[in-house]
Amino acid sequence: MSAKSHSTVMLRRNFKHIARNPVSVFNAVLMPIIIMLMFVYMFGDAFDVGVDYIDYATPGLMLLAVCYGLGSTATAVNSDMTTGIINRFKVMDVSRGAVLSGHVIATVLTNLIAIAALIGVAFLLGFDPSASFVDWLGVVGIVVLLGFAAAWLTVALGLSAKSPETAGMASVPLVMLPFFSSAIVPAEKMGPGLRQFAEYQPFTPIIETLRGLLSGAPDTGDAVTATAWCVGIGIVGYLWARSTFSKRA
Numbered sequence: 001m002s003a004k005s006h007s008t009v010m011l012r013r014n015f016k017h018i019a020r021n022p023v024s025v026f027n028a029v030l031m032p033i034i035i036m037l038m039f040v041y042m043f044g045d046a047f048d049v050g051v052d053y054i055d056y057a058t059p060g061l062m063l064l065a066v067c068y069g070l071g072s073t074a075t076a077v078n079s080d081m082t083t084g085i086i087n088r089f090k091v092m093d094v095s096r097g098a099v100l101s102g103h104v105i106a107t108v109l110t111n112l113i114a115i116a117a118l119i120g121v122a123f124l125l126g127f128d129p130s131a132s133f134v135d136w137l138g139v140v141g142i143v144v145l146l147g148f149a150a151a152w153l154t155v156a157l158g159l160s161a162k163s164p165e166t167a168g169m170a171s172v173p174l175v176m177l178p179f180f181s182s183a184i185v186p187a188e189k190m191g192p193g194l195r196q197f198a199e200y201q202p203f204t205p206i207i208e209t210l211r212g213l214l215s216g217a218p219d220t221g222d223a224v225t226a227t228a229w230c231v232g233i234g235i236v237g238y239l240w241a242r243s244t245f246s247k248r249a
Helices: 003-019 022-046 053-068 070-082 085-091 096-124 133-160 164-170 172-180 194-200 203-214 220-248
Strands: none
Touching (some): 022 096, 053 070, 053 133, 053 172, 070 133, 096 220, 133 172, 133 203, 172 194, 194 203, 203 220
16 A cells, blocks of 8 residues: 555545544634634724725634644644554554644645635625736645645644643644734734734734735735745644654654
8 A cells, every 4th residue: 555545544534533523623614714703893993904804804814714723633643642543553554654644634625625614704794805816826825835834833743742632732822823913903003022023923924925915916025935934834844743753653
């Protein structure tokens, strides 16, 4: 059985686990939509962002949708390590790489489903992007790249945690970080200190790249910075995950 076939089996296994866990489905798909409704209807009129708030907030909420599903990934990875299932896979001669890549691919596909649902609700709320077909391809590319980077980092965090509970908590900073970026309000409207943090943290250029693409006016500088952050995070997460898995498995 090839490594590709092993990865397909692991992917199918992970999706079955996700389907049997309503909490993970809620966090990954429904929670970002609830946050969108809350910010647009409750707080949207309070923010002066120069455009309709739904147009401003949607790119940041897309990134938030990526982050909200990460806790269940970290927990699932850690459960595999702590419940002995990895030893069973070794007896069955399952590729080690397939175990990790199955979690990563399942996370990215879940992200895409969540973002598709989020964008559908955004259109119902009046979202009116000016993106061309090429711009939309750029949006998909950035989202997939971010999804893979965040998934590998989350897998590494899950492998490094001592229990499923601590693994779930390890992903909390990734969930909170978008709130301290330009996702909800422009960074320049924040107070000193927080403004600088928002401007130079990795999620802000990613959000600004999505925002530029959806408005039909992408900024090359933001795109290069966003791509560099995603690639860097992905490489660190991948190397960390493989190293930890080799030591523990």
